[in-house]
Amino acid sequence: xxxxxxxxxxxxxxxxxxxxxxxxxxxxxxxxxxxxxxxxxxxxxxxxxxxxxxxxxxxxxxxxxxxxxxxxxxxxxxxxxxxxxxxxxxxxxxxxxxxxxxxxxxxxxxxxxxxxxxxxxxxxxxxxxxxxxxxxxxxxxxxxxxxxxxxxxxxxxxxxxxxxxxxxxxxxxxxxxxxxxxxxxxxxxxxxxxxxxxxxxxxxxxxxxxxxxxxxxxxxxxxxxxxxxxxxxxxxxxxxxxxxxxxxxxxxxxxxxxxxxxxxxxxxxxxxxxxxxxxxxxxxxxxxxxxxxxxxxxxxxxxxxxxxxxxxxxxxxxxxxxxxxxxxxxxxxxxxxxxxxxxxxxxxxxxxxxxxxxxxxxxxxxxxxxxxxxxxxxxxxxxxxxxxxxxxxxxxxxxxxxxxxxxxxxxxxxxxxxxxxxxxxxxxxxxxxxxxxxxxxxxxxxxxxxxxxxxxxxxxxxxxxxx
Amino acid sequence: xxxxxxxxxxxxxxxxxxxxxxxxxxxxxxxxxxxxxxxxxxxxxxxxxxxxxxxxxxxxxxxxxxxxxxxxxxxxxxxxxxxxxxxxxxxxxxxxxxxxxxxxxxxxxxxxxxxxxxxxxxxxxxxxxxxxxxxxxxxxxxxxxxxxxxxxxxxxxxxxxxxxxxxxxxxxxxxxxxxxxxxxxxxxxxxxxxxxxxxxxxxxxxxxxxxxxxxxxxxxxxxxxxxxxxxxxxxxxxxxxxxxxxxxxxxxxxxxxxxxxxxxxxxxxxxxxxxxxxxxxxxxxxxxxxxxxxxxxxxxxxxxxxxxxxxxxxxxxxxxxxxxxxxxxxxxxxxxxxxxxxxxxxxxxxxxxxxxxxxxxxxxxxxxxxxxxxxxxxxxxxxxxxxxxxxxxxxxxxxxxxxxxxxxxxxxxxxxxxxxxxxxxxxxxxxxxxxxxxxxxxxxxxxxxxxxxxxxxxxxxxxxxxx
Numbered sequence: 001x002x003x004x005x006x007x008x009x010x011x012x013x014x015x016x017x018x019x020x021x022x023x024x025x026x027x028x029x030x031x032x033x034x035x036x037x038x039x040x041x042x043x044x045x046x047x048x049x050x051x052x053x054x055x056x057x058x059x060x061x062x063x064x065x066x067x068x069x070x071x072x073x074x075x076x077x078x079x080x081x082x083x084x085x086x087x088x089x090x091x092x093x094x095x096x097x098x099x100x101x102x103x104x105x106x107x108x109x110x111x112x113x114x115x116x117x118x119x120x121x122x123x124x125x126x127x128x129x130x131x132x133x134x135x136x137x138x139x140x141x142x143x144x145x146x147x148x149x150x151x152x153x154x155x156x157x158x159x160x161x162x163x164x165x166x167x168x169x170x171x172x173x174x175x176x177x178x179x180x181x182x183x184x185x186x187x188x189x190x191x192x193x194x195x196x197x198x199x200x201x202x203x204x205x206x207x208x209x210x211x212x213x214x215x216x217x218x219x220x221x222x223x224x225x226x227x228x229x230x231x232x233x234x235x236x237x238x239x240x241x242x243x244x245x246x247x248x249x250x251x252x253x254x255x256x257x258x259x260x261x262x263x264x265x266x267x268x269x270x271x272x273x274x275x276x277x278x279x280x281x282x283x284x285x286x287x288x289x290x291x292x293x294x295x296x297x298x299x300x301x302x303x304x305x306x307x308x309x310x311x312x313x314x315x316x317x318x319x320x321x322x323x324x325x326x327x328x329x330x331x332x333x334x335x336x337x338x339x340x341x342x343x344x345x346x347x348x349x350x351x352x353x354x355x356x357x358x359x360x361x362x363x364x365x366x367x368x369x370x371x372x373x374x375x376x377x378x379x380x381x382x383x384x385x386x387x388x389x390x391x392x393x394x395x396x397x398x399x400x401x402x403x404x405x406x407x408x409x410x411x412x413x414x415x416x417x418x419x420x421x422x423x424x425x426x427x428x429x430x431x432x433x434x435x436x437x438x439x440x441x442x443x444x445x446x447x448x449x450x451x452x453x454x455x456x457x458x459x460x461x462x463x464x465x466x467x
Numbered sequence: 468x469x470x471x472x473x474x475x476x477x478x479x480x481x482x483x484x485x486x487x488x489x490x491x492x493x494x495x496x497x498x499x500x501x502x503x504x505x506x507x508x509x510x511x512x513x514x515x516x517x518x519x520x521x522x523x524x525x526x527x528x529x530x531x532x533x534x535x536x537x538x539x540x541x542x543x544x545x546x547x548x549x550x551x552x553x554x555x556x557x558x559x560x561x562x563x564x565x566x567x568x569x570x571x572x573x574x575x576x577x578x579x580x581x582x583x584x585x586x587x588x589x590x591x592x593x594x595x596x597x598x599x600x601x602x603x604x605x606x607x608x609x610x611x612x613x614x615x616x617x618x619x620x621x622x623x624x625x626x627x628x629x630x631x632x633x634x635x636x637x638x639x640x641x642x643x644x645x646x647x648x649x650x651x652x653x654x655x656x657x658x659x660x661x662x663x664x665x666x667x668x669x670x671x672x673x674x675x676x677x678x679x680x681x682x683x684x685x686x687x688x689x690x691x692x693x694x695x696x697x698x699x700x701x702x703x704x705x706x707x708x709x710x711x712x713x714x715x716x717x718x719x720x721x722x723x724x725x726x727x728x729x730x731x732x733x734x735x736x737x738x739x740x741x742x743x744x745x746x747x748x749x750x751x752x753x754x755x756x757x758x759x760x761x762x763x764x765x766x767x768x769x770x771x772x773x774x775x776x777x778x779x780x781x782x783x784x785x786x787x788x789x790x791x792x793x794x795x796x797x798x799x800x801x802x803x804x805x806x807x808x809x810x811x812x813x814x815x816x817x818x819x820x821x822x823x824x825x826x827x828x829x830x831x832x833x834x835x836x837x838x839x840x841x842x843x844x845x846x847x848x849x850x851x852x853x854x855x856x857x858x859x860x861x862x863x864x865x866x867x868x869x870x871x872x873x874x875x876x877x878x879x880x881x882x883x884x885x886x887x888x889x890x891x892x893x894x895x896x897x898x899x900x901x902x903x904x905x906x907x908x909x910x911x912x913x914x915x916x917x918x919x920x921x922x923x924x925x926x927x928x929x930x931x932x933x934x
Contacts, residue, residue, distance in 0.1 A: 057829030063633045099805045106813055107616040125612035129817075131605040138598040145592035145785040149574040166530045180647070180811040187810045191683075213809045216658075318612040320816030338566045342680045343654045344647040346573055348815045349787030350596075362524025 002045050012047045016055040024064045024075050031077040035065060098208035098432050105426065115420075115449040116428030118256070118315075120401055124374055124448065125318035128367050129354065137353045148349045150341045151333070152178025152325070156356040160311070160325050163359075166293055168300040169309060171327045177336055178325050178347050182286040182312040185326040186210050186249075188339045189282055189308060190217045193332065194246065201239060201248040203231070205404075205433035205442070207256050207284070210249060223435045224248070226255060228396065230262025233269045240277035247280045253295055254287040257433050257444035259400035264296045271301055279306075286312040286324065289368055290375060291399045304329050313355060315401075316368055323351050375401050375447060382450035389459040391443070403445045404430075411463055413441055419462065425455055469512050479514045483522040491531045491542050498544040502532060564899050565675035571893055582887075582916040583895030585723070585782075587868055591841055591915065592785040595834050596821065604820045615816045617808045618800070619645025619792070623823040627778070627792050630826075633760055635767040636776060638794045644803055645792050645814050649753040649779040652793040653677050653716075655806045656749055656775060657684045660799065661713065668706060668715040670698070672871075672900035672909070674723050674751070677716060690902045691715070693722060695863065697729025700736045707744035714747045720762055721754040724900050724911035726865035731763045738768055746773075753779040753791065756835055757842060758866045771796050780822060782868075783835055790818050842868050842914060849917035856926040858910070870912045871897075878930055880908055886929065892922055 004015050023029040035041070038056065042049045056073055059065045066076045094100040105117035138144060151157070157173040164171045179185045194200065196218035202211060204223030214221055222239050225232040231250060239245070250270070252262040262270075274281055283298045288311060299309035304327060312324035328336060340346070358364040382403055383393050392406040407413050417427045430442030449455065471482050490496040502508070505523065509516045523540055526532045533543045561567040572584035605611060618624070624640040631638045646652045661667065663685035669678060671690030681688055689706050692699040698717060706712070717737070719729040729737070741748055750765045755778060766776035771794060779791035795803060807813070825831040849870055850860050859873040874880050884894045897909030916922065 054829070057833065058827065061826060061829040061832050063629050094801060094805050094808075096805060099808050102808050102812065103617050103804065106614050119614055122609045122612045126608050128612060129605060129608065131602055134601055134605045135598055138596060138601045141593050141596065142589045145589045145595055145787045147573050147586055147781075147786040150570050162530050180815070183808075183812040184810065209808060209812065216809060314614075314812075319614040320612045322811060322813065322815045334561060337570065338561050338563060341561075341566050341569050341650075341676060342683060343651065343810060344789060345569065345650040345676065345781075346789065348647070348789045348818050350817055350821065351815050354817065359528060360525065362521070362526075362528035365528050366524065 004045050004047065006046075012045075013051045013055050013058075016045065016047065016051070017058050020055070020059060021062070021064055024059075029075050031075050033075040034071075035073040035075070037072060096212055097429075098212045101426075101428055101432055102209050110424060111426045112424035113449055113452055113454050114426045115445055115452070115455045116426045116443065117446050117449070118402075119319045120315075120371075120375075120446065121448050124371060125320075125367075127370065128318040129321075129358070130363060133357045133361065133363060134354060137350070137357055140353075144349060144353060146349060147346050148178075148352050150346045151337045152176065152347060153349075153352045153356060156352050156359070157325075159356060159359040160327075164299075164309070164327060167288075167297060169297065169327065170303050171309075174330060175304060175327045175333065176325055177328070177333065177340060178323065178352060179340070180322040180344070180347065181314040181324045182284060182310050183209065183213075184322075184340075184343070185308075185310040185324060186213055186282070186284075187343065188326070188336050189247075190214060191339045191343075192335045193280070194219055198246040199243040201236070201243075201245045201250075201279070202435065203250050203255065204435055205257055205430065205437075205440075206249075206435075207251065207286075208432045210284070211433075211435060214249070219246075221435055224250070226258050226260055228260060230260065230266030231270055233266065233273065236270065237273055237277075240273055240279065244277065245279045247282055248274065249282045249284065250298075251284040251286070252298060253285050254291050254398060254400040256287060256400070257402050257428070257430075257442075258394060258404045259396045259398035259402055261291065261295060261398065267296055267298050267301060271298055271306075274302075274306055281307045282310060283307050284310045286310065286315055287400060289313075289316040290372060290401060299327065308332065313364075316371060317355070317358065317364060321351055321355065323347070323355050372399060375399060378447040378451070379403065382445060382447045385451035385456045386445065386459070389456050390463040391459065401447050403447060403450055405443055405445060406441050407443065408463060409441075411441070413439070413443070416462055417443075420455075420458060423454075423458060425458060471512050471514065473513075479512075480518045480522050480525075483512065483514065483519065484525050487522070487526060488529070488531055491526075496542050498542050500542040501538075502540040502542070504539060563679055564896075565679045568893075568895055568899050569676050577891060578893045579891035580916055580919055580921050581893045582912055582919070582922045583893045583910065584913050584916070585869075586786045587782075587838075587842075587913065588915050591838060592787075592834075594837065595785040596788075596825070597830060600824045600828065600830060601821055604817070604824055607820075611816060611820060613816060614813050615645075615819050617813045618804045619643065619814060620816075620819045620823060623819050623826070624792075626823060626826040627794075631776070631794060634755075634764060636764065636794065637770050638776075641797060642771060642794045642800065643792055644795070644800065644807060645790065645819060646807070647789040647811070647814060648781040648791045649751060649777050650676065650680075651789075651807075651810070652775075652777040652791060653680055653749070653751075654810065655793070655803050656714075657681060658806045658810075659802045660747070661686050665713040666710040668703065668710075668712045668717075668746070669902065670717050670722065671902055672724055672897065672904075672907075673716075673902075674718065674753075675899045677751075678900075678902060681716070686713075688902055691717070693725050693727055695727060697727065697733030698737055700733065700740065703737065704740055704744075707740055707746065711744065712746045714749060715741065716749045716751065717765075718751040718753070719765055720752050721758050721865060721867040723754060723867070724869050724895070724897075724909075725861060725871045726863045726867035726869055728758065728762060728865065734763055734765050734768060738765055738773075741769075741773055748774045749777060750774050751777045753777065753782055754867060756780075756783045757839060757868060766794065775799065780831075783838060784822065784825065784831060788818055788822065790814070790822050839866060842866060845914040845918070846870065849912060849914045852918040852923045853912065853926070856923050857930040858926060868914050870914060870917055872910055872912060873908050874910065875930060876908075878908070880906070880910070883929055884910075887922075887925060890921075890925060892925060 157176040198219045200219045299307045309327040420427045428444040430440030624643040665686045667686045766774045776794040895911040897907030
């Protein structure tokens, strides 16, 4: 009954699995039917016994057949599957705008152009994880199958320390906890070091998912405006004096969404105020590796006394890897590790070992070089194209993968975002990044998509006509 | 200056990196020194230019040298590294006993025999992740480098659904969220569906890290004794009537630590009480795949109306993979996905795609078969050895990787655990698994280590002498 085409590009095993699945699912092979033996089927179809055995294993895994020891394979008796057409529609969306944007950017159903996404395109990471590296990791199965320590693999943490030393941040492996990206670092800090009712200062605009996470901790959020030099120190001092905050969460390097990098004087000013008003700082360098390694950080000036430094490899190495770290004063580490055990027990050994090989071999460094060149080129094109379409990019000179651009007066930004979405274009509305500005005239663009003609044509038609 | 031994088993590139690192770190090649060109060094050492280039990349990654475009490579000017001898001592331990046990079992510093660990030995997972599977995943870099959706890869969730259908649990992919093991499922439920002050029923004894996680949610925990048939229904009803709980967290299958599997009648009784007193159930099947797929679950009887079903691949596939899932009523899914975005943004694409291949190819199923045989053999040996040493295993017939055994009267269990630890033997004190019993006479043993002569000799000497 099987028609296997040896000349087809589809492997014979795949053909066999498909045809048997279809016979079973259509009911032509009813539940309880005995299947021919491996030897018999191999003889009849002309494929090897190995191919037949592998096909049987795949059918067993799918639950379509069952094996009765000593008597062979039979078509399984199987409950009717629940109707699955609804699956095509996906999950209902989030009620929170920041989480809605994040989930849309990750999922991409019905999105043809993710122009507002935080994620660079897959093709930009084609060299990120060479098969040779992963094969080397898998060859050492004894290491691969062990759980990593809750704080992360020691050798990986030492490699992270070497990178921090290059940035002038003094740390030992005992200051480092590996995390599932910067997000988990924020989450662990919020769980461990914040209490309901605390006041927390945040960048405005700032990273949207962080704002939602902090809101969920029932703290009072107080915005500190981001300006060209970094943080607005006059407002920071007023707010610190008024509210006696516990923490300032800030992104000093390649700030998301504005691209601003704080000057050394601004960083010094922030740290002086932290000392004067005795607040802690969570310094988010998730985009740090896109910039020059010589840029200053609060952690460098402060030497990890009142600063927790947060880094990520997910943005630069590849978005499919969820891996980052925090570097914190020794006194904070053990409670933060406890919080990680409660949240996930420990991290993915596979991700940690792959990253370790990439860092140690220098492959990460080479990938980063190429990625930075790609961002620089795309940023130039995107700035030009957005200006030509009538938008006003903020003009910050930056290595950031984002452009923060204002729509002209008279344009309804929310309507623009909704109309774009109807055309499959995901835009990121500025208000998602703000505590205060519910009708922001800004959009955040991903440089990789922001000179695409589908976007530029849409913007030109909507913005120039209405302006 | 370089002495490369071509006959050495150590690759020439490794030799070159080591010797250059040592020259730089010892100061014999001072900061700012210019290195020979790739071609020059290749000529002098007789290795290929490719090997020299790779060695330079590794030294660049370590920050030992720097590259100045157009003029070559130089020894980097480098801050003195912070003293790292303290790193050898590791992090300070957790103040919480359950987290202390979990972190010790993961870390294993100073532990020669992890007899109380929840993790089976690496050698039992040597066939878990074939290199061929991982190579296939890496070949499709476009898929690998994309972030997975927050709820998890759709094809993987459909494979999970197929497995649930085999267990008679009706679900569609829209009911499934992939998680970093069962731990993250507990964490998401606690964040989303529990409020401070809620009453939550738990198994007693029960999974230690879960008890600590629930305590952190500021809920009132009420213990329900685990008996041979499952949960003590009379106590469950009393507690449900008295406390009007919001949730019952229970492990019906291969319960950790006791090994008990609830009877179908007991499961039916639990569900009747849940209906009568209107509480929800979190059914933890983290060890479910160790048992027969034909065992009943609350989720099967209830059809995902008031039950959230929690599964894990970490325990069975390999502890280095942090991957599990929850299956929940549709109404709960979107808030749970939001909570996952806030916690980690999304899961590891690498882990998800590797698991997808393992499930679809049938490799998971074959590994599981071998693992179950190993557990059964080890369990038999361990029960016999522990009895001979004077302990009292609870005698439950089970496929659990754990044995729950009582020390004889007159033995100080805490002292026994402390003395074992001095000898490098990690034991799991029963009180860690209990809300109520602070001086439990029980120990939880990992079957893989529990017939080891180092343990049995130690127990025999301590227990039989004192008994």
